[in-house]
Amino acid sequence: MLAQLAAIIWTITQPIPAVIPDVLAVRGLLTAFQVVAIFAVLVLLWRTILFGRYRALPGASDDELPTVTVIVPAYNEGPQVLTTIQSIMFSDYPHAKLSVIAIDDGSLDDTWTWIQRGAAAFPDHVIALRCPMNRGKREALYEGFNRATGDVIVTVDSDSELHDDALRNLVTPLVREPRVGAVAGNVRVLNRSQGAIPTMVDVVFTSSFEFIRVTQSEVGAVMCCPGALSAYRRELVDVFKDEWVTQTFLGAPASIGEDRAMTNAVLRLDREVRFQANAIVVTKVPTDTAQLARTFLRWARSDVRETLSLTQLLISRLRASDLGTWINVVSSALAMLLAPLALISVVGLAVVDPGTLIWIAAALVLTSVFPAVLYAHLREPRHAWWAFGYAAYNLLCLSWIQPYALLTPAHSQWLTRSLPVARQRT
Incomplete structure (x- = not known):
């Protein structure tokens, strides 16, 4: 998730110098985005190594199994x-x-x-x-x-x-x-x-x-x-x-x-x-x-x-053995914070200069490659292309969710278990 958001922001910010005046704040923001993108790539490489060495344990025998x-x-x-x-x-x-x-x-x-x-x-x-x-x-x-x-x-x-x-x-x-x-x-x-x-x-x-x-x-x-x-x-x-x-x-x-x-x-x-x-x-x-x-x-x-x-x-409980967990937590937190920035960047650039839409499309393709390859490797190659469809669908229909969640984290409604009148017990 972090790597995908970082790729989106990295890609779509490439045309910023051409459409926004060269001011110190803009340069600083671009530098921050680039640092996060580099961190995201390093985390993705680290995770790929961990993924490569993972092996699920084979099932225990009947005698070993607990109640x-x-x-x-x-x-x-x-x-x-x-x-x-x-x-x-x-x-x-x-x-x-x-x-x-x-x-x-x-x-x-x-x-x-x-x-x-x-x-x-x-x-x-x-x-x-x-x-x-x-x-x-x-x-x-x-x-x-x-x-x-x-x-x-x-x-x-x-x-x-x-x-x-x-x-x-x-x-x-x-x-x-x-x-x-x-x-x-x-x-x-x-x-x-x-x-x-x-x-x-x-x-x-x-x-x-x-x-x-x-x-x-x-x-x-x-x-x-x-x-x-x-x-x-x-x-x-x-x-x-x-x-x-x-x-x-x-x-x-x-x-x-x-x-x-x-x-x-x-x-x-x-x-x-x-x-x-x-x-x-x-x-x-x-x-x-x-x-x-x-x-x-x-x-x-x-x-x-x-x-x-x-x-x-x-x-x-600061301790060295939690380093891997720290990396995962920081990655998760950055992904949450980057989500609204990515949404603002996409909408803002599209409004200021519609020509940047090609950069947005490139970002969507870039972020879809890894999920598509992974799905083809683990599951079914013939359905892997849906990763590209989801990237566009997510941007158009779901990209508001994380920013809204950051604003309303204490809301605890379940939201998805209402029942149509036709199925209610009489």
Whole structure:
């Protein structure tokens, strides 16, 4: 993300001397942009080296595997929640060591009916809980944490489906490496066939999630264990869950970004957080721009809050072993701050001199090359070209999100779980 934003700013600022008077402030700004761009390139090279040496751990044997409680919070999910439960129970994990807690968080539709069907299909393994009213995903997870009995707690979103070996691979680092306190799964898109937006998002997930989390894992500090699939040692969850569920930010309840907050809680307990690329989960993503923008806005707001929290942690315990984490945090913070500058630069130059549009187009192409090559290498070459389409789509439709998130980080509305009237329970 930082490298892409730096490339945009570097490219589009090339014509600035020709369209803006040569004043000291402009020269200073250009120099600052160039320094950031050089830093971004160095970080990208460093991350590429880390990516090249990463190897996911192969799945542990049945005897090694710990007992696991999988928690599935659901709100207005309908029949998909049953498919999610089935994907968990049909996975390659010993049933004697597996339990599921499915929680209906006050849904307005028939989600509770589908959860009950899941519990009836697997009566010895699935517990169905129902909240009388919608209190939010964090509260629903908290209910599950309080009832979990497994040595490891796994969180799975109700719109996600696990690959057969996902659970086994996910918990393996917790078995093999005592210092590891949490593990992030590998999120991919379930509904790619539903249009251009899900296909583009799948390409973005590969570069923004898989590549970045691999490099963060190599320094032992993945910054976000995704709600779609993550594992935590229950002993650690028991330590931080009460403080986590009542978290506030700028005086308001922090009801979004519960996954990033949990990840920071594990890091705060001085445990490592790893990523397992072979623990694959596919999840539904929005198919229209409005819903996608709301999702990204929610993530961006929680990123602001939790990046500040992680920075405070690193400052409080200054040590050489956190250098890799510092690089990732600084990169993340710079990406947040550069986003509004990139947007202002693009709009400003296009207005002042429409001829600079060719530089903007060049910047979009430049920033798309790496995601396209990465997707072609890791996934499917035939869909890699969508990276170029996403660059233009992001500029036109989504580039306002990060600047707006910086201005409204304390807003904690979920934004994406409203239910059409036709699906409401009567």
